[in-house]
Amino acid sequence: VQLVESGGGVVQSGGSLKLSCVASGLRFRNTPMSWARRVPGMELEWVSNIFADASTYYADAVKGRFTISRDNDKNTVYLQMNNLKPEDAAIYYCGYRKLGSRNYNYAGQGTQVTVAS
Numbered sequence: 001v002q003l004v005e006s007g008g009g010v011v012q013s014g015g016s017l018k019l020s021c022v023a024s025g026l027r028f029r030n031t032p033m034s035w036a037r038r039v040p041g042m043e044l045e046w047v048s049n050i051f052a053d054a055s056t057y058y059a060d061a062v063k064g065r066f067t068i069s070r071d072n073d074k075n076t077v078y079l080q081m082n083n084l085k086p087e088d089a090a091i092y093y094c095g096y097r098k099l100g101s102r103n104y105n106y107a108g109q110g111t112q113v114t115v116a117s
Contacts, residue, residue: 001025008111019079021094037090
């Protein structure tokens, strides 16, 4: 399985970014996908999940500001981030959950998001 994240960058507080993650090597259409983030030196923080039926879940810290979506024809999961705050600055990773597993595997290289106050 390969996950390639992109779309990170530097944005002013209150701005927006849209992250993308292209997945290969898995049955994407049937696979639950996820975004998480990590500030260097801190634990990985879960951000959002999207399931095969397109149901979505969000961490309280991002609810109402972030939107996860997926395009099964492009094997891509997105994270639209609006009204970004300095505390959203982190490396963002996408992940997948294997069939029968309870855990997500955040296997990509990540994409850096920097929010200038």
